[in-house]
Amino acid sequence: MTNDELITKLKAIIAPYVQDEKAFENLTEDTDFINDLKVNSANLVDIILDIEDEFNIRLENEDMEKMLDVKAAMLIINTKLEA
């Protein structure tokens, strides 16, 4: 999967939980889920559970702690997919 494909998939997952639509339109790899998109902590868990379903991977607490922005999410997904 290319980075663009991955970002497209991630955007579809994140969309329902975003509070700051403008930040979402301008989403880049550096976009932070909580500080930029204003996602709340419970919805961050929802995003993680949706990522698990979409990519058929299992995420652990340490992944959750690192998954603060788009870049980190991409790295974690790619690492899990290669494992």
Added chain:
Amino acid sequence: MIKEDIIKRLPYQAPFLFVDGIDAISENGITGHYTFKEDESFYEGHFKDHPITPGVILIECMAQIGLVCLGIYLLNDELNVSSQTKIALTSHQMDFYLPVLPNEKVTVISEKEVFRFNKLKCKVKMLNEKGELVCRGTISGMIKV
């Protein structure tokens, strides 16, 4: 963990504690009850001369029994004598069917749907003493030690 310990660990007190007792509890869910006392503060205003338990209070009762009591039970391994649980309601969806009047006893039945990364989501329903459905829906919250 015994049921009385769970209630003692709740971060609420009168006039905002809506748990009288826990009837059953397991990893998968909880059943508990509360009787709305005649002199609850909100009856004075909801409604004028016509006391009915506010829907938000029913949701609060369901959240205290269905999420917070269950969450404390699920977190038992991480709790110690002095630890305080941190909780936040994050979302709910609820449908209401019957009113609850002063002196009515309600039973709350909650089934765990998801408990991961400190988010607890439950399917919760409330029954009156006749066993009739008062309200049902889903409630989610974050809970950690």
